[in-house]
Amino acid sequence: MKRRLTLHFPREAVHQPITYRLAVDFDVAAKILRAQIAPNQSGTMVVELSGDIDELAAAEHWLEGQGLGINRAPGQIQVDPARCVDCGICSSVCPSGALGFDAPSWQLQFDAQRCLVCEQCIPSCPLDAIALVLDQPTVMKKL
Template sequence: MKRRLTIHFPRETVHHPITYRLAVDFDIAAKILRAQIAPNQSGTMVVELSGDIDELDAAEQWLEDLGLGLDRAPGEIRIDRDRCVDCGICSSVCPSGALRSLPPTWRLEFRAQHCLVCEQCIPSCPVDAIDLVLEVR
């Protein structure tokens, strides 16, 4: 099973070997999708955790017990094709390649299966055609 989480590190926890402990103690594979962590400062990391469902639950509890904030991927990104003008700005900030403009028409393509739900595309859209939808179908 896989879960996508955003982990928020308070200043006092940035030195903990989180991904190592997840692998050794819980047999969880942690794929780091995006990280912004600096020594002696707070940080954020988006990870995709893979493993047994019981171990995932135990690992999440351990992370919370360490004082880390966890955000589960709350929904999905949706593109309003009526509003989108295919400018491609969102594709330039998309870390996973879920958004891309393809020649020869340069029409925006959204591949939801690649989306990290990092939400970087939302503020980049000049026509507000991208939204986070909390109720996933």
């Protein structure tokens, strides 16, 4: 089973070896999709956790006990074709290849099945044509 979480580190918790503890103590693999963490500052990390459902639940409980904030709000990336000018900047930062070009037309193509929802494409778009749409209707979060 896999879960995508956004972990919010308070200033006091940035020194903790979170991914190591998840692997050793809970047998949970943590794939870091994006991280903004600096010493003596608060930080954020987007991770995809993989493991047994019971171990994932225990790992999440442990993370909360360490003082980390957890955002479990699922969502999906959405590209607004009316705003997109097919510049390709977003495809250059997409780690999964979900954003790419159709060779004959050179128009941006988005493959939602490949998308990791790492959100790296959102700040890269100069026209704000990409957004994270949360599963709750009509709620959008721009970075």
